Amino acid sequence: MRRIRAATAVVAVVGVVVLAGCGASGNDSTSGDAAPAPAAKQGSGSGESAGNAKPQAPTEGKSEAAGGGGNEQPAITRAIIKSGSLAVEGDDVSGMRQKAVAAIGSLEGQVASEDTGSDSDGKITRSNLVLKVPTKSFETAIQRLSDLGKRTQIHQESTDVTxxxxxxxxxxxxxxxxxxxxxxxxxxxxxxxxxxxxxxxxxxxxxxxxxxxxxxxxxxLQTDLATLTLTLTEKGKPPAITEPKEDKGFVPGLKSGWNAFTAAFTSIATAVGALVPFLVLLAIILVPLWLFRSKLRRRPAALPPPAANSGQ
Known part of the structure; x- marks a missing residue:
């Protein structure tokens, strides 16, 4: 009996030890499983936040790009009106004029107007050209025309009409x-x-x-074509000024008389126009007074009382 009880006690002790070991290992395994669980949870949470952050980064980048795109001004082509004047002198005004016309033609420009004068011998001594040249070729035109002779004057002006x-x-x-x-x-x-x-x-x-x-x-038209006024003169000589000839005879006299008549009529009409407001004001004041005075004159005088009968 004693042996049986001792064996039973030993078995019980061994069983308790084994159960304790299993419980410890179970606890260890449980704690080992549980420890990663929060870590996994935290990792999943951080992964979610990281996942949220990763898509958010492009979004922010897009918003910044969008913001940058919103802040960036759209590309606008500036509309500029260019104009200028250029004076050149040389020995051969006629030759310079021909070269100027050819130079402007090569730049797809054109001559808008021309005023050319010559001396008594028919030699061209001055030429005023109003040139239209594409705005993009404006500086090139000035350079080419300046090479025709000695440049004495230049003026450029730009106006932004965007x-x-x-x-x-x-x-x-x-x-x-x-x-x-x-x-x-x-x-x-x-x-x-x-x-x-x-x-x-x-x-x-x-x-x-x-x-x-x-x-x-x-x-x-103004922005596409620039206006350049070119003055060509003979070197060392001022531009020839044509003096008007004095006309004589019946027709010139009649023309002079007519001009004098129209000038006098214009002066009289101007004076009358200046007096009209004052005349109207005087009429407004004097006409009622004149009517009132006429009414007073038309009123019959009061008859004297009949004289008393001397017989009575």
Whole structure:
């Protein structure tokens, strides 16, 4: 019996030890499993935040790009009107003129107007040319024309009309949209009054659009073609000035008399026009007084009382 009890006790002790070891290992394994769990959870949480952060970075980049794109001004071609004048002198004005015309033609320009003078022998001594040249070739034209002779004077001027060009283009777009709305109203008009009213407004807006289109075309011409005034003179000599000849005879005398008559009539008409306001004021004051005085004169005088009868 004692051996059986001892063996049982030993078995019990061994079992307790084994159970304790299993429990410890279970606890260890549980704690080992549990420890990674929060870490995994935290990792998943950080992974989620990192995942959120990763997509957010491009979003922020896009927003910055979008912001940068919003801050960046759209590319606008500046509209510049250029003009200038140039004076050149040389020995052969006629030759310089021909070379100037050829140089402007090579730059796809043209001569807008010309004023050329010569001396008594028919030799050209001066030439004034108003040239139209593409704006992009303006400086090149000045350089080529300056090489014709000795440059004595130069003047350049630039005017930025970008705001006007953009404003006119915007107004044209708005006006066209307005015309579309008016045409839609015209299609819905039923009565004669409505049709007349819409047609009148439509006509007015079409006229405004035509005016804006003309202004836009004018600005385009001024910005596309620069204006350059070229003066060519003979070297060492001032430009020849043609003195007007004194005309004599009946026709010139008649013309002079007519000019004097028109000048005198103009002076008299100017004086009368200056006196009209004062005459009107005097008429407003004096006419009522004159009428009142005439009325007083027409009123009959009071008859004297009848004399008493001497017989009575």
């Amino acid at each position: 705001e006007q060009v953009v404003d006119v283009a915007s107004r044209i777009e708005s006006q066209r949209a307005s015309l579309d709305r008016m045409r839609a109203l015209m299609a819905k008009a039923n009565t004669i009054g409505e049709i007349v009213s819409v047609e009148s407004e439509l006509t007015r807006r079409e006229a405004d659009l035509e005016s804006l289109l003309a202004k836009q075309k004018n600005l385009a």
